Amino acid sequence: MAEVLVLVEHVDGNVKKVTYELLTLARRIGEPAAVFVGNGADAAVPGLAEHGAATVYVADAPELTAHPVAPKAEVLAKLVAEKAPAAVLVASTAEGKEVGARLAIRSGSGIITDAVDVDADATATQSVFGGATIVKSKVATGTPIITVRTNSVAPEAAPAAGARVAVSVELSSAATAAKVVDRVEQAKGGRPDLAEAAVVVSGGRGVGGADGFGVIEALADSLGAAVGASRAATDAGWYPHQFQVGQTGKTVAPQLYIANGISGAIQHRAGMQTSKTVVVVNKDPEAPIFELADFGVVGDLFQVVPQLTEEITKRKG
């Protein structure tokens, strides 16, 4: 059975959930092989094996993390050339898509980004135009390179050997020309990452101002959720831009999305339409966001949201 390469998303060996999702999808196509680039492989290998990686290719030379994007693409390109895998799966993060892009050119392969599902024959399902259209695509040339969105599938345990194989690669001069000279971490508080969160609580124009986001944050914290905002709210400066959900912001597909005071312009729907369950609070019964609601309340969010937060806190005891 042909291998399916899965690029591991991790921070110093702390593997992100999306990697286990990719391994779960990879099993449908062939034998999953994880590709680990960077430090911390010792910590990562057991979890990767637990989720189905028969092999874990480890490339841990320090120079691989001293340059952005290109080294990961060159490690994968070497493995694609040597192992002729059935497909390569990469998380559909900003960096993951760029790694896939470079790999596509380097290996002469087609690429499909932002898949929400992958079949056994490497047909990828995409949800485009803000979720309004569902497209099934196949790579026609080279090795299928597919970037897959977080939360596309529930990760399943499927213990495998997790045999560790060291990989070394001689980087091209183009790869090493751009150098990471500093890494700056910015505090982002205790909330989960917006793109990865299982629950997202968002506020829009109806929140009325920066102060109004207090009730949105309180609800989010009662559910352990990430906070999002519509473009109207971020453009007005009520909430930081990096939390914008929509066509020009982040695309999220959580289990639960709670939209508060958001009318639901296409601009916003494009970023959240594929959420599994949508709850809406809006005082305008005609707001288009209600078309997406599984459950909605027509009312003043400053009445409804604090009551909901209190009720959740009470029920969670």
Add this chain to the structure above:
Amino acid sequence: MREVDSETMKIVVCVKQVPDSWAEKTLRPSDNTLDRESVDAVMNELDEYAVEEALRLQEAQGGEVVVLSMGPSQATDTIRKALSMGADAGVHVVDDGLHGSDAVATSLALAKAIEAQGADLVIFGSESTDARMSVVPAMVAERLGLPQLTFSSSVAVDGGTVRTNRVTEYGYDVVEAPLPALVSVVEKINEPRYPSFKGIMAAKKKPVQTLGLADLGVAAGEVGLGAAWSVVAEAAARPPKAKGTIVADDGSGGVAIADYLSAQKFI
């Protein structure tokens, strides 16, 4: 590495014409490509930041700004807009053979056009609001062997070196590379200027070069729908969502939501 005199630095900004991001978009039933005729076309919003950043770099240290766009004939409107903002000249890659090109083919045509320009710095927006793949800048960098400094929230050029802050999940990386190099900029890196009346008038006299596939040395079989390395097998409108339960707040709306969330096992 080419010696770069900042006075003569040549910046090529790549822009794309897209359907207005506030409009509903559909695929053409005939070939599953984006229906570009039924909606208003505008400059990709995220490319406005790229144009603005190029103009600011030029204002800081001189040089020339060339705007490059690949697209059908009406994409000249988008090139004119960049010229009216202040870019010096335009290059329009246009050829019927390009219709339906995927990202791989697009990156080939753009790379050839950039190479012909001899750019010291190439600037892209971080994604287009229609395809939203965010892969073309990385593909062009790979093709041209240029250092890639993408997703930049700040860009500074000092002599022959470019330094950017690359937005990451945890904050940002400071990335440095020698010119020539390729940069993409994120939304909100700056406040794009509106074209002034004077700018709009001046833009009418600025040169726009038109290049076809033959001019770029690209064979017809390398681009277009027939050459796509990934193909759409089928496309369908998402089935409409079953109508949810909507209630008016009678003073216990918050409790009603909590009941719903409990029933769905979220709490």
